[in-house]
Amino acid sequence: MKKQPSIPALAARAVRAQMKALGIKGRVRSSGYTGGSIVNVDLMDIPSPLVKKLEAAVEIYSYDKGSRMDDSRIAEHNDDVPQVSFVSIESRYSIAVQEAALDKLKADGVVPMDAKRSGLDRYEINGENYDADVIVYCYLKGSIKGMPDYYSEIN
Numbered sequence: 001m002k003k004q005p006s007i008p009a010l011a012a013r014a015v016r017a018q019m020k021a022l023g024i025k026g027r028v029r030s031s032g033y034t035g036g037s038i039v040n041v042d043l044m045d046i047p048s049p050l051v052k053k054l055e056a057a058v059e060i061y062s063y064d065k066g067s068r069m070d071d072s073r074i075a076e077h078n079d080d081v082p083q084v085s086f087v088s089i090e091s092r093y094s095i096a097v098q099e100a101a102l103d104k105l106k107a108d109g110v111v112p113m114d115a116k117r118s119g120l121d122r123y124e125i126n127g128e129n130y131d132a133d134v135i136v137y138c139y140l141k142g143s144i145k146g147m148p149d150y151y152s153e154i155n
Helices: 007-022 048-061 095-107 132-141 150-154
Strands: 027-033 036-044 064-067 072-075 086-092 122-125 128-131
Touching (some): 007 027, 007 036, 007 048, 048 086, 048 150, 095 132, 095 150, 128 132, 132 150
Antiparallel strands (some): 027 036, 122 128
């Protein structure tokens, strides 16, 4: 008799299908722990607008809604789809993409031309000081207030 896949494995399979439908490649793993289960998605160099679409598409596979920061969790179970406690999406960027984003920020005058991605210098954006690594990461994620993300500017 063939072993039936676990609920986390079925949820991971559903997440992979969503990724395929969006043309996203990445690594998907599922695991269980005491009191819950999780699907982890690891992405590399995926444009932030696509990551946001994926987050919206796979939200249904997570029954734990609310903030993990303050434990204000609300369980929303849906028996029509396989669900896990959390679907965690980790999006990373290669050195080449980070350097290209930094070059764009330099060209736009956001940071000085001599800024280094891994330097200790801090730069001001919207009245706040950040190091270049943080600025590049936030730019790639589209999370600098008042600035479009890197991917919307290059397309």
